[in-house]
Amino acid sequence: MKISQEETPLFSALKNYVHTNVLPFHVPGHKQGRGVPEFTSFVGPNVMGIDLTCMEDLDNICNPRGAIRQAEELAAAAWGADHAHFLVNGTTSGIQAMIMSVCSPGDEIILPRNAHKSATGGLILSGARPVYIEPDIDDYFGIAMGVSVERVTQALQQHPQAKAVFVINPTYYGVASPLADIVRLAHAYGAAVIVDEAHGAHLHFHAELPASASQAGADLIATSVHKLAGSMTQSSLLLVNEGRVDPKKVKAVLNLTQSTSPSYVLLASLDVARKQMALRGREMVDKAVDLARWVRSQLAEVPGLVLLDEAILNDSGCFGFDPTKIVANFRELGLSGHEVERLMRNHFRVQAELSDLYNALYLITIGDDHEMVETLEQGLKAIAAERERFNVVKYPAYLPSLPEQVLSPKEAFYSETRLVPLAEAEGEVSAEMIMAYPPGIPLICPGERLSREVIDYIEILRGERLSLQGTEDPTVTNVKVVKRYPALIRPRIDLAQIS
Ligand SMILES: Cc1ncc(COP(=O)(O)O)c(C=O)c1O
Incomplete structure (x- = not known):
């Protein structure tokens, strides 16, 4: 029977277990918090109560047939994919599984050089050979853009046997590549498209944001629900679209690497975050986009502070941009991104997501409200106001060129x-x-x-x-x-x- 997005089959099964007051003679040995009272009193008995293990009424992640399966089916529908797998070791494990699912030892895979380190892990595990595409670098911000259709075409022409094209949608800084075109192109060469959507779990729920990988027709997608769609840290999804990849192989790979003791707290948080995104995602992401636009409008005229914005759509390989990622650049005031991060933290108690040589990145998400973003806006303004403008460009605006590849x-x-x-x-x-x-x-x-x-x-x-x-x-x-x-x-x- 088809169940509705209003339901939370896994979360409900856990609550049911707690309410029936079963005596747990099984792991975890803290026995719903009884064995570790100091921790339980801080995090709360409910969290410990649902920290359970695989059993008949709670299903089994390796071969799900009950509550986990239902929850995964609902997630697949919510993110527009044929299948979804819950992950408790982040998108890192999803990226490794994607590469291992499509590449055998010695196979080639085309990927951008700015791929996350988990992709290198996937290359080591699978034995695949990387064919790197160098993304263009935006000189002012010193960050990598997306990859252009031209570069992917060139890579496919030189490596027509490549098994897959790997795309980041979007980058950490919110830059999206022309994914739908890349999908068409790669498929024409018989290559699968696998997507790192660690920073794009929210894209699927808002028409004005860059298209989600599923909407663009990708074959495998790893998405960090925990980063931008409300679930707990480490909980991600691996989405599978049928046609070019074998869903059974994907599951077999996951079963090789994933824990046989997944955290049910994380799994339940995925179930509830999915329900929220399916029912209210549009409205919640809309609010985040509005808040981000407000911050941008307030900071638009601040001397010495430059935000990454839609202007980068003119850069090669940059097809879309996520405005909820506020990339603040103070290079004209002689401040590195790292210095900005420290000043904001020490003087305004505002913590950035990351900083690099040039920029500090602040994320606006479904968890923000106006008061929070106002503190961010005032802090950034104050830092700019306190600095004399002296037009210092401290660092060369380049990333090192691709090193020579000698071994896989x-x-x-x-x-x-x-x-x-x-x-x-x-x-x-x-x-x-x-x-x-x-x-x-x-x-x-x-x-x-x-x-x-x-x-x-x-x-x-x-x-x-x-x-x-x-x-x-x-x-x-x-x-x-x-x-x-x-x-x-x-x-x-x-x-x-x-x-
Ligand atoms: C671009 C990118 N891909 C993948 C990952 C890995 O995701 P997770 O932290 O969910 O394992 C990250 C993490 O920061 C990332 O920035």
């Missing part, structure tokens, strides 16, 4: 390695990834040759105290490089890159 990420990951100081690593093949987090975009990936340009760029980031990650050495002073290639693997010096 998997080959490098499984090579014999040695540790060298990063400053002396020029010319070595990295066995690790290095990125600033957030946004988590790799500057170097396993298998790539470390160039002086990349090393210098990392030094600039370090000077700005941006959080560098990815190496075994937590200070990123040393990097693991390939000592010897695995016996059966010959180095491939000439993997074509698209630029």
Whole structure:
């Protein structure tokens, strides 16, 4: 029987379990909070009461046939897909599963260089070979745009055997690529389109925002419901559209990597967030868009403060823009994004989503109200007013160019390695990834040759105290490089890159 979006089958099953006062002789061992009273008294007995485990009336995530299945079917319908899988290890696990579902070892996949580190994880796990597309960089903001149809066409012409095209919809900063056109193009080459929609779970519910990946016809989509559609941190969806991918394979891959003990608190939050988005998503996202437009209008004339806005639609590869992401740039006042983040936090108790060399990013979501966004607006105005305008451009407006790819990420990951100081690593093949987090975009990936340009760029980031990650050495002073290639693997010096 078809159930309606008004219902929450999984959340209701959990509440039912709690209300029946069953004595739990099963994990989790805190037994609905009894065993950890200090924590229970802070987070509340209801949260602990529904922190349960797989059982008949609560279904099983590996082979769902009951409440989880119903909840997943409702989510698929709400996001316009054929199937949905609940994820409790974030969109990270969804991205890895998507790549593993469409690529076997040695297969090629076309992806933008600014893909999140989870895509590199997917490459290592699957053994796929990346064909990177370099997105255009907006010089003023120093950030990557989307990818253009021309670049994808070029990549597909040079790599017609590629199994998939990977697209980010939208980027962390709200920039959307011409996804529907890319889908048509990739499908014409027989490639699947897999989409990282970590920052776009709300797009499906508002006609004025860039199209959702499902609306654009993508085959696999990983979406962070927890980021922008109301569920709890770590809870995401993997959406599947039939035709080019095998839904059974996708499920088999998920069953390889996901926990057999998913948090029912997270799963229930997905169920309730889905209901809310299905019934009230349009109205709630509309409010967020209105609040963001209000902030933008108030900050439009502030000297020295520039917001990323629709003007970037003129940039190549930028097809759409999400106005709820407020990217504030103070470079004309000589402030880095990181300095803005710190000033806002220390003086106005406003915390940014991320900062980079140039920008601080503030997200306006379904959780905001006018008072909150007013505090944001006043803080940004005050910072601008306190600074003398002295037109300083502190940093070069570029990202390092694509390093030479010598080995596949998997080959490098499984090579014999040695540790060298990063400053002396020029010319070595990295066995690790290095990125600033957030946004988590790799500057170097396993298998790539470390160039002086990349090393210098990392030094600039370090000077700005941006959080560098990815190496075994937590200070990123040393990097693991390939000592010897695995016996059966010959180095491939000439993997074509698209630029
Ligand atoms: C672009 C992008 N993709 C994927 C992810 C991973 O998503 P999650 O945190 O849900 O695992 C992130 C996380 O910040 C991201 O920024």
